[in-house]
Amino acid sequence: MEKNLKKQMDVIMLGTEDILIEEELECIVKKSIEEDKPLKVKLGLDPTSPDIHLGHTVVLNKLRQFQDLGHRAILIIGDYTARIGDPSGRSILRPELSAEDIDSNARTYMKQAFKILDPGKTEVVKNSNWLKSLRFEDILNLTSKFTVARMLERDDFKKRFKSNTPIAIMEFLYPIMQAYDSIAIEADVELGGTDQRFNLLMGRELQKEFSQKPQIAITMPILVGTDGIEKMSKSFGNYIGVDEPPQEIFGKVMSIQDNIMIDYFRFVTTLDSEEIREIEYNIKKEKLNPSIAKRKLAKIIIENLYTINDALEAEEDFDLIFKKKGIPDKVEEYIINLKSIKNKKISLVQLLTDSGLTKSNSEARRLVAQGGIKINDRKINDPNLELNLNDINEKVIQRGKRHFRKIITKN
RNA sequence: GGAGGGGUGCCCGAGUGGUUAAAGGGAGCAGACUGUAAAUCUGCCGGCGAAUGCCUACAGAGGUUCAAAUCCUCUCUCCUCCA
Numbered sequence: 001m002e003k004n005l006k007k008q009m010d011v012i013m014l015g016t017e018d019i020l021i022e023e024e025l026e027c028i029v030k031k032s033i034e035e036d037k038p039l040k041v042k043l044g045l046d047p048t049s050p051d052i053h054l055g056h057t058v059v060l061n062k063l064r065q066f067q068d069l070g071h072r073a074i075l076i077i078g079d080y081t082a083r084i085g086d087p088s089g090r091s092i093l094r095p096e097l098s099a100e101d102i103d104s105n106a107r108t109y110m111k112q113a114f115k116i117l118d119p120g121k122t123e124v125v126k127n128s129n130w131l132k133s134l135r136f137e138d139i140l141n142l143t144s145k146f147t148v149a150r151m152l153e154r155d156d157f158k159k160r161f162k163s164n165t166p167i168a169i170m171e172f173l174y175p176i177m178q179a180y181d182s183i184a185i186e187a188d189v190e191l192g193g194t195d196q197r198f199n200l201l202m203g204r205e206l207q208k209e210f211s212q213k214p215q216i217a218i219t220m221p222i223l224v225g226t227d228g229i230e231k232m233s234k235s236f237g238n239y240i241g242v243d244e245p246p247q248e249i250f251g252k253v254m255s256i257q258d259n260i261m262i263d264y265f266r267f268v269t270t271l272d273s274e275e276i277r278e279i280e281y282n283i284k285k286e287k288l289n290p291s292i293a294k295r296k297l298a299k300i301i302i303e304n305l306y307t308i309n310d311a312l313e314a315e316e317d318f319d320l321i322f323k324k325k326g327i328p329d330k331v332e333e334y335i336i337n338l339k340s341i342k343n344k345k346i347s348l349v350q351l352l353t354d355s356g357l358t359k360s361n362s363e364a365r366r367l368v369a370q371g372g373i374k375i376n377d378r379k380i381n382d383p384n385l386e387l388n389l390n391d392i393n394e395k396v397i398q399r400g401k402r403h404f405r406k407i408i409t410k411n
Numbered sequence: 412g413g414a415g416g417g418g419u420g421c422c423c424g425a426g427u428g429g430u431u432a433a434a435g436g437g438a439g440c441a442g443a444c445u446g447u448a449a450a451u452c453u454g455c456c457g458g459c460g461a462a463u464g465c466c467u468a469c470a471g472a473g474g475u476u477c478a479a480a481u482c483c484u485c486u487c488u489c490c491u492c493c494a
Contacts (some may be wrong), residue, residue, distance in 0.1 A: 166490075227438090228449090237438075255448040291446040322447065363440085366455060372441040384461060400441060402448070 001038060001070030005030055011065050012218075015058075015267065017194050020201065020217040028188055028216065032071070041066045042187035042215070044127070044178060045113070046078035047105035052112040053239035054301070055223040055232035058267045059191050060116040062220055066189070073122045074185055075113065077106050080128040081177050112242050115305050130184040131177055142176050145209050146202075151175075154198040175199045179206040187215045194219045195231075223267050228257035246302045250314035251402070253298035258283075258290045261297060269300045327377070327396050331404040338389060338411050348373070348385040355405045357397060367399060374398040 002008050008029055019025055032039050043063045045056065052060075067073045082102045110124060134142075151172050152158050160167050175198060182190060182203035190200050200217035207214045222231045225238025232239045240252045256264065261283075265276045279296075282288035295315060302311035320326045334355035338344065346354075352364035352373065367373050368383040376395050393409040 226448095251448050253448095258447090258449050261449090289446055290449075294447065294449080318447085358440095360458065361460085362458065363456085365460095367441065370441050370455065372455095 001033065001036065003033055005033060008033070008069055011069060014065070015062070015220065016218055017221045018197070018217075018219045020197075020204075020219075024214075025189070025216045025218075028213075032188075038071045039066070039188040040072045040074055040185060042074050042076060042182060042185060042190040043192070044076040044078050044081070044181055044190075045109060046082040047102055047109045048082050049234040050105045050108045051234065051239075051241040051243060052109060052115075053232055053234065053241045054264075054268050055193075055225070055239065056113075057116055057242060058223050059193060059220045060113060061268070061270070062191050062218065064117050067118050067121050071189075073117060074187070075110075075117070075122055075124045076181050076185070077109065077124060077126045078178075078181075079103070079106055079126045080131040081174060081181075108243070115242050125185065127177070127181050127184070131180065134180075139173075142180060142206070143173070145206060146172075146176065148172075175202040176206070179203040182207055182215050183210050183212060186212055188213070189216045189218060191218050191220065193222045195222060221263075221267055224260050224263060226252055226256050228260045240301075242305050246306055246310040246314035247317050249302050249305070250298045250311075250318050253301060254291070254294055254318065256294070258294075261290065261294055264297055264301075269297065269304075271300070321402055325401070327398065327404060331396055331406045333406045333408050335408045335410055336389065338409055341389060344389040345386050346389060348380065348387055349383060351387060351392075351407070352397065352399070355397065355407070357399045357403055357405050372400050 002011075005026070009026060012025070012029070013019070028039060031037075041063060043059060045052075063073050063075070079102050082105075083099075106126070114122070152161055154175075157167055157171075178199045179202040181187075183206060187203065187207075190203055192200050197217065197219050200215075200219065204214035204217060224230070225232035225236055226240065227236070227238040230236045230238055240249055244252075253264070262276065262280050265271060265279060266273075279288065279293050283290050283293060299308075299311040299315060302314055317328050320328055336346075336354075348368065349361050349364040352358045352367070353361050358364040358367060364373075365383045368380055368385075371379055371381065373380050375392075375397050377398070389409050392407050394406065396404055396406050398404050
């Protein structure tokens with residue numbers, strides 16, 4: 001364990017949004033060093049979707065830092081809470097998930113989370129372990145500790161209440177369940193996004209009721225999605241998944257709006273704040289081209305999730321496609337069986353749809369008319385073009401800038 | 412239990428008998444430009460078809476009408492308020 005209190009605190013504080021309560025934190029860190037007893041740091045993830053994205057990594061990185069300092073990382077898979085769905089920041093009740101979905105999500109979650117965490121040092125537990133066996137009596141006891149007024153202090157509940165949007169009783173139970181998790185594992189620290197603030201504080205309160213030492217709540221900033229507006233989330237479709245191929249990550253990072261780039265540097269990379277400030281300054285003074293900075297960002301992100309080589313390769317592919325407007329080496333193939341085609345002719349429109357480049361013939365026709373289709377880099381303008389199968393073997397059809405298909409004819 | 416308000420294309424949302432494949436916005440796709448899959452601008456954006464065109468579509472099922480997303484009946488479903 002890292003023995004220097006100041007060093008520990010510096011690492012812990014880095015990039016946090018808020019710490020409740022900082023003095024207490026310093027106190028327990030100090031004690032843990034003195035007694036050589038690592039802190040239990042809790043992070044709960046609800047497997048409501050199968051993929052972990054960069055937004056999750058903000059908080060996962062923090063947990064990793066705790067691990068590296070020698071503390072105990074306890075990852076709680078919220079398989080039970082996922083059934084309700086965290087109402088945080090939501091304006092409507094979530095749909096319920098089936099047990100099977102939750103299970104399979106949980107599996108990919110763990111696999112992906114270990115891209116960030118040290119698998120050997122992570123304790124993983126499912127909260128169904130303890131939540132499932134609670135009796136109604138226990139739940140009554142838990143709920144008796146809180147009031148409706150207290151619940152309505154939470155912003156999203158308050159808004160919904162005021163605007164007459166329904167709040168299911170079950171949703172009130174969510175923060176209580178999460179708080180109970182803290183009791184079950186006797187958490188010293190709990191991590192979460194800023195939207196988790198209320199839930200984390202509930203943990204503190206409930207722990208006090210159960211005569212435990214209240215946990216320290218550390219909140220991390222919420223990462224905005226690739227659209228630059230909403231928070232990153234699967235349901236908004238504005239996310240960059242940690243399991244996506246490097247090329248895809250590179251492209252998506254390049255596609256974020258310039259003005260949110262610095263946030264990404266801050267929240268998902270471990271560059272020190274000096275360096276980030278310099279990048280910000282240089283972009284502002286036009287000494288640094290934003291696209292160069294974004295490249296750097298993309299490479300750092302890929303390197304963290306994969307390897308430096310993957311990052312460089314992704315960059316090369318990107319340049320090939322967008323700078324030189326070329327065709328990448330690896331192109332998905334589409335095989336045509338010559339026998340199945342009469343008189344060895346096929347219309348371009350049909351071929352586009354068959355090969356999956358377009359969803360329908362109508363779409364294909366439109367794209368051709370708009371100049372969005374190329375064969376071996378030559379633009380095609382005729383929507384009624386008939387292709388002779390003998391001529392198109394090994395040729396690459398391209399839709400837009402970045403969708404390719406190599407045609408292979410076979411007997 | 413009572414009263415009332417909704418369900419429209421991927422999403423949001425307008426439309427209350429006919430130029431309605433359905434305004435507008437968002438998302439998406441393409442083109443131009445560029446420093447990038449940024450921003451901006453332009454176009455497209457149900458399916459089939461070479462095409463005049465045809466088919467499918469406004470929760471579902473019937474009905475009225477020359478004509479219905481729009482009117483009527485029933486069904487399903489969501490929500491709000493009162494109790």
